[in-house]
Amino acid sequence: MTTSPNSSTAGSPSPVHPVAVRDVALRDGLQLTEGRLSTDSKVELVRTLLRLGVPELEVGSMARPDLVPALADTLEVIGALDEAERDRCWVWVATPGHVRRAADAGVRRFQYCLSVTDEHNTANIGRDTETSMAALPEALEVAAEVDGTVQLCLATTFTCPITGQVDPDRVLELVGDPRGAGTVDVVLADTLGQAHPRQVSDLVSAAQEAAGDRRIVFHGHDTWGMGVANTLAAVGAGATMVDAALGGLGGCPFAPGASGNTATEDVLFALRPDWLNPQRFHELIAAGDRMLAELGEAGRSRASAGAHGNGREFDWTLPQGPRAAVVR
Template identity: 65%
Template sequence: MTAVLRDVTLRDGLQLTGKVLPTGRKAEIVRHLLALGVPELEIGSMARPDLVPPMANTLDLVAALTPAELQHCWLWVATPRHVEKALAAGVRNFQYCLSVSDAHNTANIGRTAEASVAAMPAAIRLAQEAGGSIQLCLATSFTCPFDGPVDPARVLAIAADPRTAGATDIVLADTLGQAHPAQVSALVTAVREQTPQRRIVFHGHDTWGMGVANTLAAIAAGAGMVDGSLGGLGGCPFAPGASGNTASEDILFATRPDWFTPASLAAMVGLTEDLLAELGEPNRSRTAEGARSKAAAFEWVAR
């Protein structure tokens, strides 16, 4: 089974950097990734800019993109009001996010998980009336930084709740990167078998070195989309202990979609290196490191 990559550099990737990347530079990254063949992107968030400053120019970025480009782009939202404002700007693909853990949802969004679920039907209605798509994104699907392990039954209950039924996809997020492959496989399988049929998305972090392994386990269990960020950039500002996302380069090197070639990897590695240098962030991608090695006989080494 194959799965498409969604690159989340411009949302989850930038959250912890503390820097606002100029709108024009963000648009350039969107166009570069789409030209390389990356099929889906997460380009920003409706989070309060005083709390997550790198997201301050999200709607400016939306305005800079064409409708055709926006068809490939997703925006993080947490309330019906977020959806309403983003719709007015031209967004049509929404990731409605809440945390399975009440403690993290309160820290991240300022309300209980139940309150977020109760508000979701209004968000779904707004998206559907505009001909858009909306995902149910479940942060802390495996562990919570405040409460520890998360009961899978709680994930299944939210996934099966009639109030979330209008979501086109469900995102299972290993927010802290503490899950292991058997755990990921079990939860993806349970969601696939016990909740309404919709595409399953796996959002992984590489904190404990399991990012690629967990992503491959999710795909094998039925995930149709997986998230990654350039150079493994990222992390949640409201989740102590969370580090970068699984690197997009590493996911692509492992899964080898038809469009991904040595030339596209070399171009992506160059984009990553330039971006991380601008941000003053380390490159956590092992594939990017390998692409700069001296193993000249290997076709994937960038020359």
């Protein structure tokens, strides 16, 4: 989805390459919420976001239900979607067995995730990084049997909650590992939200050469308030997809201190893709408000807070309606 100035978006950033915004609220966003979304609500949210123009979504995980209970109904969600909808939805996997089970349920887009550091990979997945990489070719084979596609997602690409700063050369080594050559994208995840724009720009630029013709995806968190700035830095450096979560939900159970993802509302307001206009933005905010109300969560999006505020002369401000709670 390219971005370009128009009567409602003049002055907004205009990347020279197509940029897709993927909403990850239904996977990463739900990992730490105390409340639960019903399966029906998840399916409704998927359809609403796709209808509004969000090009791709992350809708669940094959992680153990006892570890991430909010995502225990992932395959039920997938089963309720039609083929065209599933074709725009990614599911988190970490083993060939995950891919096989998800494929049997109709999943065709698999996000194969591992951590750059052994310590976090062991805490998160139960094995070291090399073991996860060694299993990737089998995961690719299983996906190919159903004509599926696989992303390589690298968590803790900037900092690790256990070992601290991560060596960029180690990240690039994994990006260029020939065992990942069959993946279609490489996701660089700022799991803790501790990166700054220059770091992001440098790593995305360097990763493009190692990734070959694969897309570079940036997955940011807003722990230190750099979520939107880092996202824009990634786009400027060549990332062609960026992740964000409706309402700014998110966090990793195995990364203490990591707060929510960069809010989808904030990223979309900054990037202004061609499909977005004030009316669709208002509908997206309303969908986020409904989700947050069902979860009993406070919203973290600054753009949503702005839209709920005063300034009715501004097209992007909501004309009326109740305001969702906002974390300040």
